[in-house]
Amino acid sequence: GRFAAGPAEIMERINASIDFDKRLYRQDIRGSIAHCQMLVKQGIISATDGRKIVTGLRRIEGEIDAGNFAFSTRLEDIHMNVEARLKEVIGDPAGRLHTARSRNDQVATDVRLWASRSVRDLRAGIARACAALATLAERELKAGTVLPGFTHLQRGQPVLMAHWCLAYVEMLRRDDERFADALRRIEVSPLGSGALAGTAYAIDRAALARDLGFGAGGASRNSLDAVSDRDFVFETLSAAALCGLHLSRLGEDLVVYSSAEFGFVQMADRVTSGSSLMPQKKNPDAAELIRGKSGRLLGNLVRLAATLKGLPLAYNKDLQEDKEPLFDSVEHLAMCLAMVPECLTGIRVDRARCRAAADDGFSAATDLADYLVRRGVPFRDAHHTAGRLTRLALERGVALHRLTLEQMRSVEARIGRDIYRHLEVDAVVAKRNVAGGTAPAQVRRRVAEAKAWAARRVREERGR
Numbered sequence: 001g002r003f004a005a006g007p008a009e010i011m012e013r014i015n016a017s018i019d020f021d022k023r024l025y026r027q028d029i030r031g032s033i034a035h036c037q038m039l040v041k042q043g044i045i046s047a048t049d050g051r052k053i054v055t056g057l058r059r060i061e062g063e064i065d066a067g068n069f070a071f072s073t074r075l076e077d078i079h080m081n082v083e084a085r086l087k088e089v090i091g092d093p094a095g096r097l098h099t100a101r102s103r104n105d106q107v108a109t110d111v112r113l114w115a116s117r118s119v120r121d122l123r124a125g126i127a128r129a130c131a132a133l134a135t136l137a138e139r140e141l142k143a144g145t146v147l148p149g150f151t152h153l154q155r156g157q158p159v160l161m162a163h164w165c166l167a168y169v170e171m172l173r174r175d176d177e178r179f180a181d182a183l184r185r186i187e188v189s190p191l192g193s194g195a196l197a198g199t200a201y202a203i204d205r206a207a208l209a210r211d212l213g214f215g216a217g218g219a220s221r222n223s224l225d226a227v228s229d230r231d232f233v234f235e236t237l238s239a240a241a242l243c244g245l246h247l248s249r250l251g252e253d254l255v256v257y258s259s260a261e262f263g264f265v266q267m268a269d270r271v272t273s274g275s276s277l278m279p280q281k282k283n284p285d286a287a288e289l290i291r292g293k294s295g296r297l298l299g300n301l302v303r304l305a306a307t308l309k310g311l312p313l314a315y316n317k318d319l320q321e322d323k324e325p326l327f328d329s330v331e332h333l334a335m336c337l338a339m340v341p342e343c344l345t346g347i348r349v350d351r352a353r354c355r356a357a358a359d360d361g362f363s364a365a366t367d368l369a370d371y372l373v374r375r376g377v378p379f380r381d382a383h384h385t386a387g388r389l390t391r392l393a394l395e396r397g398v399a400l401h402r403l404t405l406e407q408m409r410s411v412e413a414r415i416g417r418d419i420y421r422h423l424e425v426d427a428v429v430a431k432r433n434v435a436g437g438t439a440p441a442q443v444r445r446r447v448a449e450a451k452a453w454a455a456r457r458v459r460e461e462r463g464r
């Protein structure tokens, strides 16, 4: 009624969000049904109109499900597309659905419903990835697989491969906590905030929140905030970016470990590719993509942050830009998480090669120093002596434990014949028997706990 002329063609194009927000149709219809039923209960619209609206909305959902819905760019977004179709299907009562509601609280509700379901799905993905890591940990713990542990990508001290697996479980469990925490703020109902100031109708906001499954979070407390708050999207993108970052490190480890130079693992054919030119190649594409996707996940977070910065209260059309980064991050993180079990179940570990790399004779240099400490030498002096012995071994072209007792004693007389068993790789690993350390006694406990945690989470997610 307010306009004498229609929009310019380019205006229609820049304004329309239907190409991407059609993904919200289930949430939009669910929110509308809840809203409509509440309006009936409150006596704001008649039960007859309410029934027609709900029936119409269900039919439309069926049409979209079946791919029989003609989305129109002219109708801008999912909300107007559904409402216009409702008018076609049920006629005049359709016009009553939007009573006591604005697209501003409607879209915020839809995105929250979508984020809630998606974050729950991501948590299920995390549980499955952790289960795969824990299973690999258990298998390699039984096999006694040791890997060099690196600092600066230089061999440092040997660790159990199971310990390496569980490091990633720890990261992912923190990610899971972050998502769970984000859910507490996602699952809050903005309905009733109207365009920005609330609504003049006597609606039941708490009942709406319960109906949407947001019982615990309840209804939002400030209408200005509720229609313009996208913190929950930011938090989701932030948790996704960090989770992606963790997975990128796993991807990188797998890329490096599967190279000929390391040769610790071989990735299965189904997650690798050949080269169109070099016939001998087997490339760890899956691991590289897991690593690479973290860039877009981080980008999506930055993209939203830049959109939100400096926006005046309350709703601004800029906020329409919240959806694509959210959809994109959820889709791509879900793929990365699903890729983890796929990569790990088919992985072949060259245990002999891992052990040879871990047991290169120098990874026990710290233990040589520790040995001297136990004989009363201050650690700093012991460290120096171990360094000198390392240099001596390097000059002779032998491993540290291949120096003769005489050679060792020429540097430090307090070294005894028992030194050799302290330098064996399994002894070196077993000595790190501190909580959180790599000794088998510790790792066994952690594997059991991680397995139980992942299994419980997978079960919970299946039951939901």
Ligand code: ARG
Pocket (backbone or CB within 6 Å): 017, 021, 076, 077, 103, 104, 107, 315, 317, 319, 320
């Ligand atoms: N498509 C819009 C969005 O995604 C819906 C809200 C429109 N609100 C408005 N006042 N124009 O943000």
